[in-house]
Amino acid sequence: MLARLKGKWTYFVIAALLLFLILIPFRWFLGQYTVIMIFIGLFTMVTVGLCLLLGYTGQVSLGQAAFYGTGAYISAVLSKICGVNPWLSMLIAAAATGAFAYVIGYPIFRLRGNYLAVATLGLGVIVYILLRQLGPGGPDGMAGIPYLSIGGFVFDTSFKRYFLVWFFCLAVLLISQNIVRSRTGRALRAIHGSEAAAESIGINVDQFKVKIFVLSAVYASLAGSLLAHQMSHISPGSFGPLVSVIIIVMAVIGGLASIWGAIFGAATVCILKYELLLGFGEWDIVIYGLILMLVTIFMPEGLFVRLRELFGQWRLRYAQRGAEP
Amino acid sequence: MQKYLKWSVMLVLVVALISLVPMGCAQETVIEEGDTYKVGAVFDLTGPTSNLGVPEKNTVDMMVDQINDAGGINGHPLEVIVWDTEGDNDKCALMATRLIEQDEVIAIIGPTRSGTSLHILDTVTTADIPLVSCAASIKIVTPVGERYWIFKTPQTDKEAITEIYTYLQSANVSNIALITDTSGFGVAGRDILIADAADYGLTVVDDQTFDNDDTSMQSQLAHIGGTDAEAVVCWSTDKESAIVALDMQTLHMGIPLYCSHGIANMAFITAAGDAANGVIFPAGKLLIVDDLPADDPQKDVLMQYRQDYEALYGEGTMSTFGGHAYDALSMVVIALAGLDEGITLSDARTAVRDGIEQITYFVGISGIFTMSPTDHLGMEPGSLAMIEIVDGEWTWLK
Amino acid sequence: MSADQFVQYLVSGLTMGSIYALIGLGFTIIYAVTRIINFAQGEFVMLGGMLSFYLISAAGIPLAPALILSVLIAAAIGAIMYIFAIRTARRASVVSLIIITIGAAIFIRGIAGVGWGVEHVRPPYFTGSESISLLGAYIHPQALWIIGTTLVVVVLLHLFLSYTMVGKALKACAISPVAAGMVGINPRAMALIAFALAAAIGGIGGVVMAPSISMDFNDGFKLGLMGFVAASIGGFKSPIATVIGGLTLGIVVSLAVGVDWGPFTSAYKDAIAMMVLLLILIIRSGRLSAEERES
Missing domain, CATH: 3.40.50.2300 (Response regulator)
Incomplete structure (x- = not known):
């Protein structure tokens, strides 16, 4: 997006967007949406990983919730039961989840397409069952997970947590942006185009796929740890197979061709579920399903890409009008 | 370009600072007459x-x-x-x-x-x-x-299990088999069922689980059938408990089924049909309100x-x-x-x-x-009744 | 594990497996013709079961016509879903089409919840409730109906695909839509038939299984998941492979209950089934990848 907008207004646009993000949690602005925004931030982090995987390597994972869950649980168990510092436990959780993804990545990525989808789904189900059986507290989950803090500053209100989550979320987005623009990104697009061709020019296809898979797992794990340390209670229900499906929905709705689509996807689904459809009582899921279908039917390339197109057309018309007189 | 960047950063900082000001003076809602x-x-x-x-x-x-x-x-x-x-x-x-x-x-x-x-x-x-x-x-x-x-x-759960176990003890049962679901309700029940069994002279001879939305519990019940259990205690909600009852009938198990207070609605009886008869469970007195004596303090409310x-x-x-x-x-x-x-x-x-x-x-x-600072449930004991389903009707086992 | 118990595990595994196979068949048909994983497949099963209950108990229609009517309505809903949701999305990629089926699944589930309420229902058994003794195990008459229906459906489907014009056209589309188009087969018409057929088979599944498993508006997802796994074990290939996949899954889950190995109780049965799935997939990964690359 940024590349297209190059010009003197670029920085002002970015500044305005950033300002908007900063102002959201204030009571006099959009304070009532703080908690929804926190969830949007967390889901964006999980979805970006999937966008990279799906949009740039063309491979589907139906098991992202498993990494979201292991991140949350490892971090929670370390900090609550073993008394490790929450920041350190977050880091260990991310490393452990990444290692886990690496180990299973090689056998699983010998599969592709629908077989990969069903294999990752199976993985998600296995992790879900293990969390329920072996996780402290069983299906009811574990409580009393410590909050994150810096020095004496404890992230104990949604106002403070909002900034924490969005700091991580933007960091994840920027890192992903850099990856997409780098040599790795070009390699990924080559893989998406044609694996055989990519291989012929010396790209180690399997290795790249597994790397991205590991990265997506680390993102999901970070999001999971952040969730655990701010809800203070987690249970396996937040990481079941249905959650993996919702994450795919977010990725596709937002638009796979761009990592910034992840925000749109997560925001659309969260705002629909947690805000717009609340007044409809038991009709909520009917309308949710309908909107999901309509958006995908009429904008199959995703909201973000569609909006970018519209914005491009508007700019073009604006420029023409400017040139006419 | 550098200039714009600097201005942008300034803009962000200034507005962010300004926005902090009204934070302190939030007005609190007052509830008027x-x-x-x-x-x-x-x-x-x-x-x-x-x-x-x-x-x-x-x-x-x-x-x-x-x-x-x-x-x-x-x-x-x-x-x-x-x-x-x-x-x-x-x-x-x-x-x-x-x-x-x-x-x-x-x-x-x-x-x-x-x-x-x-x-x-x-x-x-x-x-x-x-x-x-x-x-x-x-x-x-x-x-x-x-x-x-x-x-x-x-x-x-503990009160409900106490009722069931007391009843089992009075019926001279000593070996029981558990079949519970893997939801929070089922697992919490299973933990107490296992922990408390010995207090009532009961031995848990088999301990099976199933998931909600499972389509058949026959394998678990066949496993139980291979033990010398004299009664099956099922801890789950109405839908799955009904399948357990039906499958026990199919397998001709011939031992009684005890269920949780999670089956206290008509849907269980409708779903289990014939197989519901003989099922015993603890539940609130609402189900058997007609049988309550007139001097029961809850009768009028119910x-x-x-x-x-x-x-x-x-x-x-x-x-x-x-x-x-x-x-x-x-x-x-x-x-x-x-x-x-x-x-x-x-x-x-x-x-x-x-x-x-x-x-x-x-x-x-x-x-x-009767709530108190040390008890946030505060329910008087004896709030549960043991109920048997007879001919598709709830019957109080006084 | 005694011999009687072993037979019982096999019998209940076969029953469960037939259920998974019936659901899996729908996935296979739609996937073969359109390459779409239809996440609404489980909802067709739910619709079949719920419809049969309401047609019998509320509308008072006799058993056999009610069952046929339920299946027809499910098939019609499948066709409507294809026409309004899938075919209108012309520019969509396969992943987007899959998301549309997820939307459709949520929509159907929601309508069912609003229309029929949230309570589970159980239609009457087709024939009696007295179970039959078999080699030391017991089998319910309804389970025989389930297993029998699965066999009949798969045989009919095989005959349909091999010996009728439409069936052969469907098969041709599955092998190569482009080549099929060149010889005058309309891929869209074939996709419509595939959706209606898959929905009908889902409906048949719902109708025969509902009397023994009860049904509520929320059941579609889990049933669909198991059917999807069954179809994947079978490799999304032929109806017969799917049925073998379903039966394998059912028997593995059932036998996993009988395993008493340390802490591994019946709580892990689905995890064991998924491990088996992963192993099958990874062992066959070389061949599967080659297939995907061709398609």
Whole structure:
């Protein structure tokens, strides 16, 4: 997006967007949406990983919730039961989840397409069952997970947590942006185009796929740890197979061709579920399903890409009008 | 280019600083005379346990109409804002936050399940607002020192299991087999069933589990059939318990089935058909209200509730789950009746919490409650009745 | 594990497996013709079961016509879903089409929940409830109906695909839509038939299984998941492979219950089934990848 907008207004646009993000949690602005925004931030982090995987390597994972869950649980168990510092436990959780993804990545990525989808789904189900059986507290989950803090500053209100989550979320987005623009990104697009061709020019296809898979797992794990340390209670229900499906929905709705689509996807689904459809009582899921279908039917390339197109057309018309007189 | 960057950063910082200013002077809501008393509720209206959540919402809707028709609470109309959790923990937490911050309710009732209730304890406690849960687990209100703001109304698993085990002991049973589901309800029940068995001279000879939405329990039951169990205790909700009953009939097991208080609705009997006959379970007295002696203190309340509920929603629709919401909202209403006029929202929340904690001898649907600072369930013992299903009817085993 | 118990595990595994196979068949048909994983397949099963209950008990229609009517309505809903949701999305990629089926699944589930309420229902058994003794195990008459229906459906489907014009056209589309188009087969018409057929088979599944498993509006997802796994074990290939996949899954889950190995109780049965799935997939990964690359 940024590349297209190059010009003197670029920085002002970015500044305005950033300002908007900063102002959201204030009571006099959009304070009532703080908690929804926190969830949007967390889901964006999980979805970006999937966008990279799906949009740039063309491979589907139906098991992202498993990494979201292991991140949350490892971090929670370390900090609550073993008394490790929450920041350190977050880091260990991310490393452990990444290692886990690496180990299973090689056998699983010998599969592709629908077989990969069903294999990752199976993985998600296995992790879900293990969390329920072996996780402290069983299906009811574990409580009393410590909050994150810096020095004496404890992230104990949604106002403070909002900034924490969005700091991580933007960091994840920027890192992903850099990856997409780098040599790795070009390699990924080559893989998406044609694996055989990519291989012929010396790209180690399997290795790249597994790397991205590991990265997506680390993102999901970070999001999971952040969730655990701010809800203070987690249970396996937040990481079941249905959650993996919702994450795919977010990725596709937002638009796979761009990592910034992840925000749109997560925001659309969260705002629909947690805000717009609340007044409809038991009709909520009917309308949710309908909107999901309509958006995908009429904008199959995703909201973000569609909006970018519209914005491009508007700019073009604006420029023409400017040139006419 | 550098210049624009600098200006942008300045702009962001300045506005961010300005925005900090009005933070300190937030005005707190005051409840004036005649204002609506707002109470929040979070129930599972869709999702796997919606068959518990829907009667809860129906009950609340019915009560609100009754109370407002009678002139409200000290002249204040009552409004209950009900949000659907979809059985989803995160959505439940969000809805609770919404009730607290946006809807500015005085107290919250629900959630429907133990899992979702435990999930929002932290949210509720840090916001200083009373919660009256409609879920079973005892963990919701213990340790009471950490559950200052939390109350609950349904009987605990432990009480229900005590009833079953006492009954089994009196029937001279010594070997039992367990079959429980892997949801929070089933696992909590299983833990207590295993821990308490020895106290009643019972030996658990087999311990099987199944998942909610499983299509058949025959393999687990065949496994139990290979042991010398004299009775099967099933801890699950109505749908899966019905499949257990049906599969036991199919396998000609020939030993009695004991179930949890989770099957206390007509749906179990309809689903299990013939196989329901002979099933024994503990439940609130609502199911056998006709058999209660006239001097039972709960009789009038139960009769009235059943009559009102079935008049609105149809014959055979009442269940003890709606009763949990009845008790929760009634207690909040009792506390609201003691509020002073013109107090702030946070004072009202504190006063309602204190009011609920001071409730003595409230006769509800699930039992008779006397709350205290050391007991946030406060239910008198003997609130459960052992019930056997005979010819498709609930029969009280006095 | 005694011999009687072993037979019982096999019998209940076969019953469960037939259920998974019937659901899996729908996935296979739609996937073969359109390459779409239809996440609404489980909802067709739910619709079949719920419809049969309401047609019998509320509308008072006799058993056999009610069952046929339920299946026809499910098939019609499948066709409507294809026409309005899938075919209108012309520019969509396969992943987007899959998301549309997820939307459709949520929509159907929601409508069912609003229309029929949240309570589970159980239609009457087709024939009696007295179970039959078989080699030391017991089998319910309804289970015989389930297993029998699965066999009949798969045989009919095989004959349909091999010996009728439409069936052969469907098969041609599955092999190569482009080549099929060149010889005058309309891929869209074939996709419509595939959706209606898959929905009908889902409906048949729902109708025969509902009397023994009960049904509520929320059941579609889990049933669909198991059917999807069954179809994947079978490799999304032929109806017969799917049925073998379903039966394998059912028997593995059932036998996993009988395993008493340390802490591994019946709580892990689905995890064990998924491990088996992963192993099958990874062992066959070389061949499967080659297939995907061709398609």
